[in-house]
Amino acid sequence: MSRRCLVLAATSLVAACPAPGSSSRPGARDRAEDAPLRIRIAQAEARRAGGADELAELAGHGAKAERLLALRGLGRIGRTGGARPIALLIAALGDGDPDVVGAAASALGVAASLDDGDLGASDALVAALPRGGGAVVEALGRAGTAAVQPALVASLGDPRLAELAGLALGRHGRRRIALAEPSRQALIAQAAAGDPAARYAAVYALAREHEPPEHPATTAALVARLGDPVPEIRAQAIAGIGRRKAVAAARGAGARLDSLLLDRDWRVAAEAVRALTSGDDGKDAIAAAIVRRFDELERGEPAAAQVIVEGERALATAAQRPVIATALTSLAARAPGAQAIPALTRGWIECLAIAALQRARPDADLAAVERCGLPDPLRLPLVAELIAADVGPLAARRQTLARLLGHPEPRVRAAGLGALAALWKAGDAADHGNAVATLVAALGARDPIVASAAVDAAAPIYEAIDPTGEAPRPAGGAVGVPTHPARRSPVGSADHALLDAAVIARAQAERDPELGAALLELIGKRALVAGLDACRAALRGDPVRARAAAGCLTALGEAAPDIPPAIAAPPPVDISAVVGKVLRWRVTTTRGDIVIALHPDVAPWSVAAIVALTRKGFYDGLAFHRVVPDFVVQGGDPTESGAGGPGFALPAEPAALGDGAGYQAGGVGIADAGRDSGGSQWFIMHSRAPHLDGRYTWIGTVETGQKSADALLIGDRIVHAAIEEQR
CATH class of the missing domain: 1.25.10 (Leucine-rich Repeat Variant)
Incomplete structure (x- = not known):
C-alpha cells in the first residue's frame, strides 16, 4: 500500500506532500542505479527471519539509501523475524536524521498493520513526532494506542499534518480503538475545513468511529457534508450516518x-x-x-x-x-x-x-x-x-438442494453446502444424516472451493446438531476438561464425532493459509481437544496458519504460545526482470481496456508475479469474482471463487508514505488472507480506502480505463492481459 503527495483529479483531493521521513519513488536514472540494492533488499525481505540480520546490518551501518530501504524491509518482516526487527525500528526513531526517523516510523506502522497487534511503540513514536513529521503521524494511526490521541489532535491543528492526523484517527476506528471526546470534537471542527484533503480525513474518521455513541454534533457534522462538492466526502458522510444508525436523526435535522x-x-x-x-x-x-x-x-x-x-x-x-x-x-x-x-x-x-x-x-x-x-x-x-432462507416448500427445497450438491461446477456445490444447516433445522432424521455425510465428504474434497465452503458450513451444522448446548470448554488450565457436560442426543454425539474427525483430519493435512486457518479456528471454537496436535504443528507454518494455531491453542487451554520466527523461501519469480523497469499492465476486459502503471520499485515480488503470470496467459479468460460497489473489483483467481491462486504465496510488500498514490480510486493491490498469503488475486479500487494503505501490497495505479473498471460486475472477464515495457 502506498501513500500520498498526489492530486486525485476525479475529486480534487490534494493529499499532503511527503513530510520528513518519507521516501520518494526513483526517476529513470535512479531506477537503473539502485536496482541492485533494491533486488538485494527484496531478496532479504522475502526470506523473512532468514534475511533479518542482513537488513539489520544495512539499517544500522549502510549508506543512507540502504538504511531507508532496509528499515522498510524490517517493517515488512515485522514479528515474523522475531523481536529484533521491531526493537531495531523503535531504536531508529531516536536517530538524528529525520528521514531515518520517518522511515522507521512508517515501517512500524506497516508491521503493526500486518500483524494487527500492539508493538509497544506508542511512547517512542510520540517522542519522535517533532523530527519525523507526517510519517510519525501516520504510524500513530497504525501502531499507536488510545494514549496517542492527544498528539494526533494537536497535529490536526497543523495544516501540513491535518490530513494525516485525521486519517490516523480513522484508522483507530478500524482498529477498534474508541475516540476520546476531545478527538471527536477536533474532527467535527476539521470536517468543515476549507482544505478538501483535511475535510475528507475528518469525515472518514467520524464515519469509521468504533462503537460510536449517539452524538448529535457528530451527526450534524456528517449531515453538513452531504452536499460537499467532493463526491468521496459525500459518500463517506452518508456511509457514516448509516454506520452510526443516525438516519432518523439526520432526517429529523432536515437532511x-x-x-x-x-x-x-x-x-x-x-x-x-x-x-x-x-x-x-x-x-x-x-x-x-x-x-x-x-x-x-x-x-x-x-x-x-x-x-x-x-x-x-x-x-x-x-x-x-x-x-x-x-x-x-x-x-x-x-x-x-x-x-x-x-x-x-x-x-x-x-x-x-x-x-x-x-x-x-x-x-x-x-x-x-x-x-x-x-x-x-x-x-x-x-x-x-x-x-x-427457508423459501419454498420443504420437498422442493430438498430436491433443489440435491441438484445443487450434485452439480458439476464446484462453485454451485459450494453454494449448496451453505444451505445444509437450514435444511437440517427444517428437516427430519434422514435430512440430518444426509447433511452430515455430505459435509464430511466435502471436508475431504480435493477442490479448495468445496472444502472452504464445507468449513464455513460446519459451524452452523454444529450449532444445529446441538442447539441448546455449547462446545465443551477447557477449565482451570486442564486441557479438555469441560466446564459443564455437553447436552447432546445420541444422534448428535455420533454426528459430532463424524464432523470432529473430518475437521481434524483436514486441518492436519491442509497447507493453504486461508483454508488451514479456518480449520484451526473451528477446532478452537468447538474445543476439539483431539485437534491439539494439528494446532501445535501449524504453529510453525505460514504466518496466517501460525496465528490461527496460536488462537486455537489458547482456546484449548494452553498458555498463549509465542509464534516462532519464520524463515521463508522467496517465491518462484524473477524480480531482476522487473526492478528498475517502467512497466504497464494492459488488461482487456469485457467492459474495455484498463491500463495500469506497475510499481516494481515498491513491490518487486508482487509485480514480478503479475508479469510472469501475465506472460504465461494465466489471467486470460478469468472472471472477476468479487465486486463491492464503491470499494473494489477483484479477480485473478483461476477457480473464480476467491479460493484459488497460482500455487505459491507472495511476501507482503506494503508501501511507505511517499512511495506513491496508494489506495485512492484506481489503486491496484494484491488480495490476501493475511500476511504473506497473496498470490494471483488482485483488485482495483472504486474509491479511496485509507485503511488498506500499509496493510495490503500496492502494485500500481490505473492510468486509463477507470470507467471500464467501475462498470465491471461479478462474472465479467479478462479477455487478454499483456505487459508493456517502456524501453
Whole structure:
C-alpha cells in the first residue's frame, strides 16, 4: 500500500506532500542505479527471519539509501523475524536524521498493520513526532494506542499534518480503538475545513468511529457534508450516518437523504443504498431510485448497474412491500429485453429481482430463479440463498438442494453446502444424516472451493446438531476438561464425532493459509481437544496458519504460545526482470481496456508475479469474482471463487508514505488472507480506502480505463492481459 503527495483529479483531493521521513519513488536514472540494492533488499525481505540480520546490518551501518530501504524491509518482516526487527525500528526513531526517523516510523506502522497487534511503540513514536513529521503521524494511526490521541489532535491543528492526523484517527476506528471526546470534537471542527484533503480525513474518521455513541454534533457534522462538492466526502458522510444508525436523526435535522440515491456520482448513491436500508421509507426510496437508474443504464451509463444491483440486494427481503414489489417486477420484466445493455448486466438485474420477488411469495417457485438469465455459477447460488432462507416448500427445497450438491461446477456445490444447516433445522432424521455425510465428504474434497465452503458450513451444522448446548470448554488450565457436560442426543454425539474427525483430519493435512486457518479456528471454537496436535504443528507454518494455531491453542487451554520466527523461501519469480523497469499492465476486459502503471520499485515480488503470470496467459479468460460497489473489483483467481491462486504465496510488500498514490480510486493491490498469503488475486479500487494503505501490497495505479473498471460486475472477464515495457 502506498501513500500520498498526489492530486486525485476525479475529486480534487490534494493529499499532503511527503513530510520528513518519507521516501520518494526513483526517476529513470535512479531506477537503473539502485536496482541492485533494491533486488538485494527484496531478496532479504522475502526470506523473512532468514534475511533479518542482513537488513539489520544495512539499517544500522549502510549508506543512507540502504538504511531507508532496509528499515522498510524490517517493517515488512515485522514479528515474523522475531523481536529484533521491531526493537531495531523503535531504536531508529531516536536517530538524528529525520528521514531515518520517518522511515522507521512508517515501517512500524506497516508491521503493526500486518500483524494487527500492539508493538509497544506508542511512547517512542510520540517522542519522535517533532523530527519525523507526517510519517510519525501516520504510524500513530497504525501502531499507536488510545494514549496517542492527544498528539494526533494537536497535529490536526497543523495544516501540513491535518490530513494525516485525521486519517490516523480513522484508522483507530478500524482498529477498534474508541475516540476520546476531545478527538471527536477536533474532527467535527476539521470536517468543515476549507482544505478538501483535511475535510475528507475528518469525515472518514467520524464515519469509521468504533462503537460510536449517539452524538448529535457528530451527526450534524456528517449531515453538513452531504452536499460537499467532493463526491468521496459525500459518500463517506452518508456511509457514516448509516454506520452510526443516525438516519432518523439526520432526517429529523432536515437532511434530504433520499436525493443521494440519485447523486450524480454513482459511488455516493451506492453508499446511500446501504445507509437507507434500515427503515421502510428508505427501502421504498431505494426501490424508486433503482428504477430511475435503469433508465440511465439504458442511456449508456454502465456504472449505474452498480447502484441497481446493490439496491436489489438491499431489498432482497422486502418485496412484500407494494412499492418494492412493483419496482422489482418492473426491473425483472425490462431487463431481458434491454438489448443495448450487456447480457451479464441484464442477467444480474433480472435474477436478483426474481429472487427477491420469490422470497416474498408464500408459494415461492425456486425454479423461477433457476431459469433466469445468468450462467449456472452465478444464478444457482441465488437459489441456494433462498433455500438457506427457508423459501419454498420443504420437498422442493430438498430436491433443489440435491441438484445443487450434485452439480458439476464446484462453485454451485459450494453454494449448496451453505444451505445444509437450514435444511437440517427444517428437516427430519434422514435430512440430518444426509447433511452430515455430505459435509464430511466435502471436508475431504480435493477442490479448495468445496472444502472452504464445507468449513464455513460446519459451524452452523454444529450449532444445529446441538442447539441448546455449547462446545465443551477447557477449565482451570486442564486441557479438555469441560466446564459443564455437553447436552447432546445420541444422534448428535455420533454426528459430532463424524464432523470432529473430518475437521481434524483436514486441518492436519491442509497447507493453504486461508483454508488451514479456518480449520484451526473451528477446532478452537468447538474445543476439539483431539485437534491439539494439528494446532501445535501449524504453529510453525505460514504466518496466517501460525496465528490461527496460536488462537486455537489458547482456546484449548494452553498458555498463549509465542509464534516462532519464520524463515521463508522467496517465491518462484524473477524480480531482476522487473526492478528498475517502467512497466504497464494492459488488461482487456469485457467492459474495455484498463491500463495500469506497475510499481516494481515498491513491490518487486508482487509485480514480478503479475508479469510472469501475465506472460504465461494465466489471467486470460478469468472472471472477476468479487465486486463491492464503491470499494473494489477483484479477480485473478483461476477457480473464480476467491479460493484459488497460482500455487505459491507472495511476501507482503506494503508501501511507505511517499512511495506513491496508494489506495485512492484506481489503486491496484494484491488480495490476501493475511500476511504473506497473496498470490494471483488482485483488485482495483472504486474509491479511496485509507485503511488498506500499509496493510495490503500496492502494485500500481490505473492510468486509463477507470470507467471500464467501475462498470465491471461479478462474472465479467479478462479477455487478454499483456505487459508493456517502456524501453
